[in-house]
Amino acid sequence: MSSDIDITQHDVAPEMCADEVSAARAPEPPKQPPRRALTKISRATYLKEGLLRNLFLLCACVAVAGVALIFIFVGLKGWPIFAKVGLGPFLAGGTWYPTKGFFGILPLIVNSLLAMSGALLLGAPLAVGTAVFLSEVASPRARAIVRPAVELLAGIPSVVYGFFGLVLLRPIIAGLFGGLGFGLLTVWLILAVMIVPTIATLTEDALRSVPDGIREASYSMGATKWQTIWRVLLPAAKIGIIDAVILGMGRAIGETMAVVMVAGNARVIPDGILKPFLTLTTVIVMDMPYASGDHRTALFGVAIVLFIISMLFVGAIRLISRFGKEVG
């Protein structure tokens, strides 16, 4: 470590970021001799600070590079299928039968959306309820049980969820409703639990960021706890909750391993919630081991579609947050 530190730095407010500091120090040629005595160094320190700053910037840019690399490499592998089949027929084609040359992924998109919406209908109320419980209702002791439970749910690997669904939930559903138990209903139940931690954590954050004064105002007007939650807190935290739900949607539509184990993976749009089906993610797992040629290319095409869907969700969150900032 260089012990020779530029004394002029004392003039600089500490919150200033590095380039402001260097800007403040830029007119360096010290003209007055007495001041020069104090200003020992510091070409080396400058260089080092600047170098480090750029190194950190480089690390931060790895995220940007990652997104670009994914887009480029998955895109390169998948592009030929768009060129060959055409983007329209690929996205809107009604038949996915790659070994016979039919590359329409519309049924897969529909199935993914079906799986996602059911999971959302079941999971979002559960998650928001849990979040309200954690932030408004729970005693410290109840919170000490529920919060770790939510965190652990987030930590359980998706393959364990799938396995659990396969060995416990599937037989129960088969027993109750007949059939084999593979199908939308089983997928909904599993995905609903899987998206709870995502939505609950973010909703709780949103609720906590509502100032206490608003709660107190509501109580002082004679509102009950529920009235406060329903009429004041949930509307106030609306934007955060919508963000949380969109992230949950992303999680549900991108989930692979849990779904592949309980969906049954038949290549049709299911005609009932107990019928097996195939989604955008599970088709990759099912077909990848034997796919070749155009079939394999098409799977990379599916991956690009998934990637774009997830980017759209993130973009939507950005837009909503910005909109929320302008309104509120």
Place this chain on the structure above:
Amino acid sequence: MQSRERVNKTLTNRLALGVIWLAAIATVAALGTILLYVIINGIGQLTPSFIFTWPHGVNMEGGIWPTIQATLYVTALAMLITTPVAVLAAVYLAEYAVQGRLVRVIRFAADSLASVPSIVMGLFGLALFVEGIGMGFSVIAAALALSFLLLPIIVRTTEESIRAVPKYIRWGSYGLGASKWQTVSKIVLPSALPRITTGVILAAGRAAGETAVVIYTMGTMINAPISPLDPGRTMPVHLMLMAQEGINLPAAYGTALLLVLMVLAFNLIARYIGRRNRRMQG
């Protein structure tokens, strides 16, 4: 009239709070059911011979040792690759960055990266590392692909930890004439270290449980990897294949339990570090 309104109000309040309680109980019950079911069915499997021997035969009799070794190997390697980059990226975002277009782009990229479905990350790893660079199915390809998945997670937790370090500590450091980097490296990072560690450990749990990324970058061959270029089969992949093919259910239960215990251990360690830190500060 007024009293009836009040009764309604109180009644609605009770009912609604009851529903909220139910939601919380359902969440805890879901976790409890999963944990109990896996523990009850898997506990009989957890013998030393199950953990420390190799599987053999078409039915995967015997132990799962190579899959444990592969899981630990790829997790450790992925953490080793990701942590320095992610922490430094977080240092940039929390300490150096000024609001601007570049930072907005970086944040958008990090958010996007965090929401990429893991299967897409798997195919990306296959396209770039396995086939593009020619690493073949290998631990290093899997670790690199995983690192893109973990990067945004660690960046977020680290940035939060750095921002939680009080400003006046920095002022003290600057007041003594320290430079930016001296302040960051000797004051800010050490104070944020416990929380950074918590985030890194939780991310490691995520890496250890990941299936979709690993299956397309490390393959499914049962092998105890030594060199980073060796292929292997991790525990989640092993569990998935056994469950899919419906073979050797007891071993599948054992593997599931071991995986859950591993994640549980990661969580408890992270929680312990977090709590000890809070006690020291408060």
